[in-house]
Amino acid sequence: MTIVMLQRLIDPNTMHVLVATPGTDQGGIDRVMASLRSQLTLDADERLHVRFAATRGPGHIATSPFYLGAFIARMTALKAAGRLDVVHINLASVGSTYRKLVIAACCRALGIPYVIHLHGADYREFWQGASAGLSRRIRAMFAGAARIIVLGRVWAEFVAGQAPEAADRIVVLPNASARPALPHRGGGDKVHILFLGRIGERKGVPQLGEALKRMEHLPGWRATIAGDGEVEAARAKVAEYGLSDRVDLPGWVGPEGVAELIATADILVLPSFAENLPVSVIEGMAAGLAVVATPVGAVEDIVTDGETGLLVPPGDVDALTDALTRTVTDAALRHRLGEAARRFHRQRLDLEPYAKAMQDVWVGATR
Structure with a gap:
């Protein structure tokens, strides 16, 4: 009797899923997966058993092989026990891809269907710039997937072009977020502009700083630039601009801090040069913030310029300054x-x- 047949005899009505997360507790993928886990707990479906496990882990990257090894050991043990139907692989570029290539290969060797969930903002550049050998391995990973989740139309077209044999298994499923944990109260007498994300060039923080400098003459606003990354360099630039009394850079903040910032914000700004589908924009929309963003990645799938937000070209400080000025001065x-x-x-x-x-995707992966 095969393991799969034995599993159905032991637990015929339950689907078992193992989700591979980074486990750093700081990135957008971990935030989405934490929200998904909470929602699945609320739903309390006895026919579905979902486990989440880290493959990179917190702390120094040197510890990631231990997390990866533990994940593979757990996956193998669950398969042997007849308690694993599908593996869900969250995928980004560079180190994430190298780890997930190993997991996908193990899934194929063990006969476990797997789902690829593509999150990486710069995955187009990463895959297209990879060596011939690495590119073939990535294509084989996508080709072997039972389902491929992408966050928007632009990513569906990209994956279909890179791995056409997998085109009929691509599912467009945008990121989601819970409704705000705190009631929205806004910034009060000063319009609060909020940035959430990794501080650096890719997210357009230098351009944001320059736009805020150009708005120095404008009364009635303050800004928070929250996130990890090049925090000290950004603080120095804000001080150089003479904006330290109006722009706060608290560094990385946890979930409770993010909830408080969103509750007290009026505008969510993300002037990125590259994104997949940013969680901070979705969280801002959930709270009813006015969004100012760039039309990169799948952002245009959820933000329509002039309707659900304002879109400005990446790197265009003039346009960014104008959009922020309009949203600060025009309450309506x-x-x-x-x-x-x-x-x-x-x-x-x-x-x-x-x-x-997501449950529909997992069920479809096993058919």
Whole structure:
């Protein structure tokens, strides 16, 4: 009797899923997976047993082989016990890909269906710039997947072009977020501009700083630039601009801190040069913030310029300054954009339908 047949005899109505997460507790992938885990707990479906395990882990990258080894050992043991139907692989570029190539190869060797969930903002450049050998291995990983989740249309087209044999298994499923944990109260007498993300060039923080400098003459606003990365360099630039009394850089903040920042914000700004589908924009939309972002990655799938937010070209400081100035000075515009964003979130980006759609993907992967 095969292991799969034995599993069905032991537990015929339950699907067992093992989800590979980075486990750093700082990136967007971990935030999405933590929200998914919470929603699945609320749903309490006895027919579904989902386990989450780190493959990179917190702390120094040198410890990641231990987390990867532990994940593979757990996966193997669950398979042997007849308690594993599908593996869910969250995928980004560079180190994440090298680790997930190993996991996908083990899945194929053990006969476990796996789902690839592509999150990496710069995955196009990474894959297209890879050596011939690495590119073949990545293509084989995608070709062997039972389902491939991408976050928007642009990513579906990219993956289909790189691995055409997998095109019929691609599912577009945007990231989602829970509704705000705290009631929204805004910035009060000063319009609060909020940036959430890794501080550095890719996220457009230098351009944001320059735009805020150009708005120095404008009264009635303050800003928070929260996240890890090049924090000290950004603080020095803010001091150089003479904006230290108006722009706060607290560094990385945890979930409770993020919830408080969103509750007290009026505008969510993310002037990135590259994204997949940023979680901070979705969280801002959930709270009814006016979004100012760039049309990169799958952002245009959720932000329509002038309707659910304002879109500016990457690197265009003039356009960014204008959009922020408009949203600071025009309360009616802020309200209109924020309410439209909130409605869009409830219709398309809420956590409950996201969890149900994810379960459909897992079920489809086993057929």
